[in-house]
Amino acid sequence: MSNPSILLNIENNIATITLNRPEVFNSFNRDMALLLQKTLDDCEQDKTVRAIVLTGTGKAFCAGQDLKEVTNPEHNPGFKKILEEHYNPIITRIRNIQKPIIGAVNGVAAGAGANIALACDVVVAHEKVSFIQAFSLIGLIPDSAGTFFLPRLVGFQKASALAMLGDKVGAIQAEHMGMIYKVLPQDTFTDEVQQLAVKLAQMPTKALGLIKKSLNASLTNNLEQQLALEAKYQIEAANTADYKEGVTAFVEKRTPKFKGH
Template sequence: MFETITYDIKDGVAWLTLNRPDKLNAFIAQMNREIKDAIRSAAQDDDVRCVVITGEGRAFCSGQDLSEVTEEMDHGQVLRDHYGPMIMQIRQCEKPIIAAINGVAAGAGFSLALACDFRLISERASLMNAFIHVGLIPDSGNLYYLSKLVGLAKAAELAILGEKVTAEQAVELGLALRAIEEDNWTKEVTAFSARLASMPTKAIGLIKRSLKDATNLSFEDYLEKEAQGQRIAGLTEDHREGVNAFMQKRKSEFRGR
């Protein structure tokens, strides 16, 4: 089905692995399209309750494959045709998405990680806004997400200086949830994804909607959207299960419905 990524579903988790390890999983147009298609598939699949994006080999994603760049290239059109649709598909997905940053995430690879809901980072991995080193600006939604996570001043520093951010620094800055020792990498990523997959999936999607509304709407309009979202959540099977489990003093068994 895919050539530049692998896509597997196990125990409610869709594992999307960038699979160009000889190129440090650098982006080509086909990979942009395949990631977009895989995320769309996960979003529409009731058996998928969480998505993990990671990289094969020693890198998460090193950004654009520069061997594809030509003097005639319209970089803006490349964003419109390939990167923008990929990032928008991630943004529109209402299931939780984890960036499991197993190695370097540079340039648009950093942007891809920023677009996810959670970032787990290997202790040997690093982040870098490498665009400045080739005379470009951060793209693929990079500064949109980065400025919200670390503030305008720090986002400017990371974008303009283009310095490497270690795993420890990423956690300190709030760019990653936690740094994980290499020996425990697979175990901890699997456990965290399983935790998200066992939660009330519809409620998570509504939380993601509310977070977007919180930055786009007036407070009065936000309260109305909040009420609409809570009405939807209140009609889900998972809400009824949560209430019943509480009353019966047992652990909830959510089904994502």
């Protein structure tokens, strides 16, 4: 029996999802895309999970679409199905899950793989990693929300050039242009990702989810709409047990012990 294309490990309130087709640089076929969707759903529904790490096996994070699938005359699902049933639902899940998701980019992130990483809440990479909008190099356009998130991360002009030219962007450059949160040392990458995940898993999960919803809405709201939404979610956050614990701990000058609700 072949190894599963998606691995899931849950420990200490952290779900680590690993893309696991290293022989093809973790590129997606239909089975892998559908399994990732199911795994994300499982993590969303599991109340013990308070943070999610998305990473890859081997030398790559993800090389995007497995081109052997789309060039196979007998089993080619076609781009309509690939986008509507594979990548778009993955991006939607990443943005809608009310738990923090770390994109732990362990190797090259190309095409849809780059854009799946950029859709995560906190994106880190080690110094040997590169990102590439490889679509134009084979006559395609960026998908998986690449044309949505990239210009918002790096600015319109830079995003336009990266999308059209297909330039390779190193991790350090990606951090400097605001594409990712932080570059971590390669030799301590796994440990530092774990430390970051532990920190997020111990924070007030409900508040983090409301932050995520607020940021999502800010992409399309005007100022008045966003102010009204902030007021709504702030009231909701203020009614959580974690808010009460946070305030009490502050007054008592101790470290808060958040429970995620």
